[in-house]
């Protein structure tokens with residue numbers, strides 16, 4: 159991955175220890191919002207990612223490129239592929255049990271991705287430094303050990319739930335997730 163200093167953990171930053179309430183190895187992770195373009199089952203043309211964690215620390219998901227995801231004819235749009243990276247990374251910070259948002263997302267495009275391709279996505283955390291989480295992801299063509307088509311490095315920033323209440327619609331998230339504490 160050609161990542162910048164902004165997405166490289168500073169010296170001493172370590173990946174987090176497993177959170178005691180993180181989903182156990184082998185668990186599936188639910189969608190955070192049914193209308194989410196990345197993971198919402200209710201989105202008509204979204205990516206419909208369904209993530210799982212094989213080990214409680216990393217996240218895996220598959221994305222099959224459809225008609226709605228084209229840039230050049232019969233090829234995936236680069237912005238859609240960046241969305242897949244953003245989403246699978248967003249799902250991996252879910253394991254930290256704190257709300258985070260994307261601050262910076264860097265993407266390397268290594269291979270064209272034709273419509274009908276299933277990309278095997280994986281994301282993991284490389285370090286935490288205060289509110290900053292450093293993460294990486296990759297998308298491989300056709301199989302978990304297939305050729306790498308996309309790589310990403312990201313800086314996610316921890317926020318509080320007021321972020322979603324002030325700028326968005328926290329009630330809509332809470333309505334779907336009774337397990338979130340809206341006013342802890």
Ligand SMILES: CCCCCCCC/C=C\CCCCCCCC(=O)SCCNC(=O)CCNC(=O)[C@H](O)C(C)(C)COP(=O)(O)OP(=O)(O)OC[C@H]1O[C@@H](n2cnc3c(N)ncnc32)[C@H](O)[C@@H]1OP(=O)(O)O
Nearest residue numbers: 164190244245248255256257259260261262313315317331
């Ligand atoms: C039990 C589980 C509980 C979980 C509950 C979860 C519920 C939530 C449900 C669902 C959400 C999930 C959704 C997933 C979807 C995928 C993820 C997305 O696409 S998110 C959307 C796109 N991103 C944004 O809309 C952010 C917009 N930006 C902002 O709101 C602010 O800029 C924010 C919060 C990122 C930072 O603002 P500040 O005022 O809080 O903090 P400052 O001081 O500016 O930054 C903190 C540190 O980070 C660095 N920083 C911030 N942005 C940076 C950047 N772009 N590049 C480099 N450094 C950056 C700063 O330099 C600063 O560093 P120094 O502490 O001084 O060392």
